[in-house]
Amino acid sequence: MLGPTRVVRDGELLDLGPAGRRAVFGLLALAHGQPLARRELVDALWGENPPATSVNIIQTHVKHLRQLLEPTRPARTPSVQLPSVGDGYALRLPAGAVDLDRFRQLVAQAAEAERQGNLTQAAQLLGKAFGLWQGLALADIPVLANHPRVLGLNGERRAALARYAEAMTATGQAAQVLPVLAEEAAAHPLNEAAQALLVRAYVAAGHRDRAFTIYDAARRRLADELGVGPGPDLTAAYLDLIEEMPAPAANSPSVVNQLPGDVFGFTGRRTEFAILDALVAAGEQTAMRIAVICGTAGVGKTALAVRWAHRVRGLFPDGQIHVDLRGYDPQRPVSAGEALARLLEALGVSAVDIPLDLDRRAARYRAAVADLRLLVVLDNASSADQIRPLLPGTPTCLTLITSRNSMAGLVALHGARRLDVDLLPADDATGLLHTLIGERVARDPAAAIDLAEQCARLPLALRVAAELAAARPASPLADLTRELADRQRRLRLLDPGDDVRAAVRTVFSWSYQHLRPEAALAFRRLGLHPGPDVDACSMAVLTGAGLDAAREALDTLARNHLVQPAPGERFTVHDLLRAYAADLAGEHDPPEERSAAVNRLFDHYLGIASATMDTLFPADRPYRPRVELATTPAAPVTGAASARAWLSAERPTLVALCLYAVENDRPGFAADLAATLYRYLESGHYTDALTVHSAALRAAGLTGNDAMQAHALTNLGAVHRLLGDYGPAAGHLRHAIELHRRTGDRYGAARAMTNLGIVEERLGQYQTAVAHHHEALAAHRALGNRYGEAAALLNLGAALSNASTASTQRSQSQAAEHLASALELFRGLGDRVGEASALSNLGDVCVNLGRYTDAIGYLIEARDLFHAINHRYGEAAALSNLGRVYAQLGEGDRAVEQLRTALEIFRRIGHRYGEASALNGLGETLRLAGREAEALEAHTAAFEIATGTGDHDESSRAGLGMQRIRQGAVKTPAG
Numbered sequence: 001m002l003g004p005t006r007v008v009r010d011g012e013l014l015d016l017g018p019a020g021r022r023a024v025f026g027l028l029a030l031a032h033g034q035p036l037a038r039r040e041l042v043d044a045l046w047g048e049n050p051p052a053t054s055v056n057i058i059q060t061h062v063k064h065l066r067q068l069l070e071p072t073r074p075a076r077t078p079s080v081q082l083p084s085v086g087d088g089y090a091l092r093l094p095a096g097a098v099d100l101d102r103f104r105q106l107v108a109q110a111a112e113a114e115r116q117g118n119l120t121q122a123a124q125l126l127g128k129a130f131g132l133w134q135g136l137a138l139a140d141i142p143v144l145a146n147h148p149r150v151l152g153l154n155g156e157r158r159a160a161l162a163r164y165a166e167a168m169t170a171t172g173q174a175a176q177v178l179p180v181l182a183e184e185a186a187a188h189p190l191n192e193a194a195q196a197l198l199v200r201a202y203v204a205a206g207h208r209d210r211a212f213t214i215y216d217a218a219r220r221r222l223a224d225e226l227g228v229g230p231g232p233d234l235t236a237a238y239l240d241l242i243e244e245m246p247a248p249a250a251n252s253p254s255v256v257n258q259l260p261g262d263v264f265g266f267t268g269r270r271t272e273f274a275i276l277d278a279l280v281a282a283g284e285q286t287a288m289r290i291a292v293i294c295g296t297a298g299v300g301k302t303a304l305a306v307r308w309a310h311r312v313r314g315l316f317p318d319g320q321i322h323v324d325l326r327g328y329d330p331q332r333p334v335s336a337g338e339a340l341a342r343l344l345e346a347l348g349v350s351a352v353d354i355p356l357d358l359d360r361r362a363a364r365y366r367a368a369v370a371d372l373r374l375l376v377v378l379d380n381a382s383s384a385d386q387i388r389p390l391l392p393g394t395p396t397c398l399t400l401i402t403s404r405n406s407m408a409g410l411v412a413l414h415g416a417r418r419l420d421v422d423l424l425p426a427d428d429a430t431g432l433l434h435t436l437i438g439e440r441v442a443r444d445p446a447a448a449i450d451l452a453e454q455c456a457r458l459p460l461a462l463r464v465a466a467e468l469a470a471a472r473p474a475s476p477l478a479d480l481t482r483e484l485a486d487r488q489r490r491l492r493l494l495d496p497g498d499d500v501r502a503a504v505r506t507v508f509s510w511s512y513q514h515l516r517p518e519a520a521l522a523f524r525r526l527g528l529h530p531g532p533d534v535d536a537c538s539m540a541v542l543t544g545a546g547l548d549a550a551r552e553a554l555d556t557l558a559r560n561h562l563v564q565p566a567p568g569e570r571f572t573v574h575d576l577l578r579a580y581a582a583d584l585a586g587e588h589d590p591p592e593e594r595s596a597a598v599n600r601l602f603d604h605y606l607g608i609a610s611a612t613m614d615t616l617f618p619a620d621r622p623y624r625p626r627v628e629l630a631t632t633p634a635a636p637v638t639g640a641a642s643a644r645a646w647l648s649a650e651r652p653t654l655v656a657l658c659l660y661a662v663e664n665d666r667p668g669f670a671a672d673l674a675a676t677l678y679r680y681l682e683s684g685h686y687t688d689a690l691t692v693h694s695a696a697l698r699a700a701g702l703t704g705n706d707a708m709q710a711h712a713l714t715n716l717g718a719v720h721r722l723l724g725d726y727g728p729a730a731g732h733l734r735h736a737i738e739l740h741r742r743t744g745d746r747y748g749a750a751r752a753m754t755n756l757g758i759v760e761e762r763l764g765q766y767q768t769a770v771a772h773h774h775e776a777l778a779a780h781r782a783l784g785n786r787y788g789e790a791a792a793l794l795n796l797g798a799a800l801s802n803a804s805t806a807s808t809q810r811s812q813s814q815a816a817e818h819l820a821s822a823l824e825l826f827r828g829l830g831d832r833v834g835e836a837s838a839l840s841n842l843g844d845v846c847v848n849l850g851r852y853t854d855a856i857g858y859l860i861e862a863r864d865l866f867h868a869i870n871h872r873y874g875e876a877a878a879l880s881n882l883g884r885v886y887a888q889l890g891e892g893d894r895a896v897e898q899l900r901t902a903l904e905i906f907r908r909i910g911h912r913y914g915e916a917s918a919l920n921g922l923g924e925t926l927r928l929a930g931r932e933a934e935a936l937e938a939h940t941a942a943f944e945i946a947t948g949t950g951d952h953d954e955s956s957r958a959g960l961g962m963q964r965i966r967q968g969a970v971k972t973p974a975g
Contacts, residue, residue, distance in 0.1 A: 003134025268428030327382025355910030527582030531653030619787030667699030764952025
């Protein structure tokens with residue numbers, strides 16, 4: 001089926017007979033064992049003008065196919081492989097007998113590999129899947145070329161090819177996929193998607209001139225043969241290719257500069273600087289510019305990267321970004337997906353605009369930095385797999401990586417330049433000491449050399465030792481060196497590790513012993529904090545001291561190089577020092593004190609999180625866990641702005657705390673934190689939402705608590721619903737409703753039913769969707785929950801409006817009444833998101849009722865309100881509906897403009913349902929304008945997305961659109 005129709009039995013190619021018989025066989029094979037009525041087969045073969053004997057012809061074809069497939073079947077016995085079913089037939093072949101099954105299996109395995117972050121395996125699997133194709137589906141049966149099932153299968157082929165190209169590009173193998181893409185583009189010269197893939201692959205492989213040639217030839221063919229310009233795919237590829245990003249002025253606020261502060265007293269590393277300078281001097285002669293600084297812990301990799309980055313920042317006028325990947329943090333290294341989110345946020349991309357899918361997120365990042373002159377410092381990386389998705393893919397950027405790993409994969413596959421950083425040479429080590437403590441080194445050079453050797457010539461240890469020497473100016477350097485040597489001997493007896501590790505821990509121990517008790521306690525408490533950084537508030541909570549004392553302790557630790565200041569009055573700690581602090585806490589602090597400190601930290605974060613949610617989402621307050629604000633020092637939450645700022649700054653720590661709680665016998669905290677933060681996390685932080693709610697579900701499993709499990713399942717279902725992942729969403733929500741009812745939680749059940757109703761609506765199950773929304777509405781009214789009532793009215797109105805194209809005038813009027821009531825409630829509650837959603841849905845209903853002027857008014861108001869509150873999905877939905885209205889009014893150009901803008905936003909935020917809807921709207925509008933080829937492309941893409949997500953409405957709408965184009969009918973677009 002994946003090419004010309006072929007049937008092979010026992011190694012022998014069977015002759016299916018004439019074209020009509022092959023068509024019948026192909027359609028039945030595409031049905032995948034499901035029966036097809038004779039009427040459907042007749043329509044597919046002859047359309048609206050079948051011959052009078054059409055049914056007899058079909059029966060004759062089936063008879064011959066049965067004889068061919070089952071030559072030994074006795075006469076008058078029912079066929080097993082091609083039985084009659086009702087008024088039609090079904091083709092039932094053994095498992096694995098159809099090449100389509102093998103193709104889909106490989107694609108599914110590739111998707112799983114992608115979810116696990118194994119892009120190399122995904123690329124291999126997709127290559128095998130695409131290799132099964134020998135042309136377009138059923139290529140030898142022209143009569144079926146435009147049949148929806150065949151178009152859908154060819155859509156799967158294109159999607160697999162696109163994913164294969166993306167996976168190969170993401171793994172640095174763009175050049176290897178060029179022959180396949182070139183063959184595809186040559187075979188389909190008017191297919192814009194094929195041309196766009198080839199353009200992007202040439203760009204990724206560094207062949208920009210060739211990419212431009214391909215684009216220009218495709219543009220000319222479209223104009224000469226179809227009389228149209230490039231569509232969205234080819235236009236986007238072109239913009240990726242040539243768009244020039246003007247360098248902003250040095251003082252422009254759009255230039256991002258996230259480099260840590262420059263390194264005081266940096267000494268040596270002249271050879272390493274020369275190598276890095278040569279990489280910059282080489283310009284853009286390679287596809288990517290990557291440097292990897294690798295070496296042991298404490299050798300000064302980060303200091304070298306930061307110092308050099310400050311030296312050359314003027315050569316990267318579009319910005320300098322720094323991300324600490326925490327690759328060797330035992331608690332929670334930063335994943336590639338998290339790092340991409342931070343990179344995109346640094347570039348000004350809103351959280352709700354960041355796709356969830358790793359590949360889409362990486363693609364968004366590459367698009368954002370294309371042709372920018374940017375320096376990206378990826379600090380403390382653990383592996384090449386952590387790094388690959390973060391590579392810009394353009395020679396205008398330079399990526400500087402630090403790691404203890406040699407990153408051989410990046411060197412071999414991506415041409416990275418590796419710098420192996422060793423211990424400082426003796427002269428540079430004593431030179432660093434001279435810079436830090438001055439003439440005392442010159443007065444006793446032998447002692448200085450001895451001190452450098454005692455510190456294993458590691459910059460981290462040298463700086464800590466120098467600070468101790470500076471704090472004791474009256475002590476001769478030789479005395480300090482003997483003291484350190486004595487401590488080193490004692491520690492080696494207790495911990496006979498390697499020399500470098502022993503040297504580092506000796507210096508740490510020496511420094512720690514000279515701290516005052518308050519600062520020493522603060523240092524030990526650092527080992528208990530699971531987050532990536534600390535501030536004075538969290539340190540005060542951990543130590544039980546006041547806020548001023550905590551600040552003083554952190555300042556003392558910073559002066560002694562035991563912590564590093566970070567933006568926002570926060571402090572980070574080197575992972576070696578964090579591990580040492582945790583060891584000290586275990587040695588010196590009783591278990592009950594450590595446990596009490598961690599409990600205070602949990603209460604502190606949960607209390608402030610609850611206060612921020614009360615500020616941002618007051619209507620939900622009665623239904624969140626009852627949490628009292630801890631009496632310990634707390635960050636002020638004075639309004640919505642400060643609440644959002646606190647959540648943004650602390651989100652990585654909150655996620656880390658939730659995971660730590662599950663893994664360290666505090667399941668109740670994980671569940672409470674998830675149940676507190678769910679509304680904030682659903683506002684666009686989908687990756688973190690899945691992490692937190694999955695942790696809460698594990699916590700519920702540890703305790704056997706049904707109520708806890710019900711809330712975790714509800715929140716997981718809501719996030720999957722927002723992502724268009726309807727299968728898992730429905731499963732989680734149905735289980736949640738059962739548990740909520742068992743525990744008597746009416747609010748929880750109502751919230752789960754609301755989400756399930758939306759999922760069912762997307763799946764075309766309107767009767768059950770409306771029933772669940774009615775039930776949720778009754779529950780919220782009984783509870784006196786005005787926000788829940790408004791949300792239920794909104795969803796009920798939307799479900800009644802969207803039920804089908806056969807919706808009656810009465811059901812549309814009922815929908816309008818529910819939505820008007822929801823609008824009034826949302827306005828009374830001051831809920832701007834709800835208000836905008838109600839306006840958008842009212843506009844949709846007015847379209848269905850033919851009230852176009854009212855519809856435009858509602859939709860423009862909704863669009864502007866969504867834009868004002870930075871709700872990108874809502875804005876795109878309103879734009880999509882506006883396009884639909886303009887199409888109804890015959891204003892095709894305005895409709896296409898609105899729909900293309902909506903489509904761009906949906907793709908940017910990774911919203912598959914919205915993307916399919918906008919594509920269908922675009923297809924309907926283009927068909928009315930007589931641009932059938934573009935319309936077919938849009939509907940085909942929509943069909944592919946909708947069938948993948950299980951969206952009944954949009955897949956049916958796409959199928960109808962493709963059928964109308966095939967039949968040449970020009971009708972009013974379907975709603």
